[in-house]
Amino acid sequence: MVRRIGADEVVNLGDGADSLARAAADVDVVLDYLWGEPTEQAMRTLLTARADRAKPLTWTQIGSVAGAEITLPSFLLRAGALNILGSGQGSVTTAGIVAELPALADEIAKGTLAIDPLPFPLEQVEKAWQAPAAPGQRVVLTGPAGH
Incomplete structure (x- = not known):
């Protein structure tokens, strides 16, 4: 890999x-x-x-x-x-992380970074906690359903 x-x-x-x-x-x-x-x-x-x-x-x-x-x-x-x-x-300030987010979002949008999210609505946090994620995949909690 x-x-x-x-x-x-x-x-x-x-x-x-x-x-x-x-x-x-x-x-x-x-x-x-x-x-x-x-x-x-x-x-x-x-x-x-x-x-x-x-x-x-x-x-x-x-x-x-x-x-x-x-x-x-x-x-x-x-x-x-x-x-x-x-x-x-x-090890990095919150301001430092926030300052990098626009550039990170640009790289994700360009396809430079491979992102494989496994999304769960926030109200399913318990299910998300126990969800088996494939290698390279990350559980991502999203806002409430419908938002």
């Missing part, structure tokens, strides 16, 4: 550090949906395999599918120019 949307490389983290280092040692940004042990291993691998350790690596923590916490050895903070930040409502 990720190749279909433009990924240059796909790495199975179970294949070991060497395959990750070959494919991604010199990336600029990591979008991390896993956290936990896979992040601990990937951080160590990428930071120690970079050709230029002074080149910034921005690690964006988005989700925690593999665990809510990591152990971050202090040497990794000294091993390279690592910048860790979160992605969520608390």
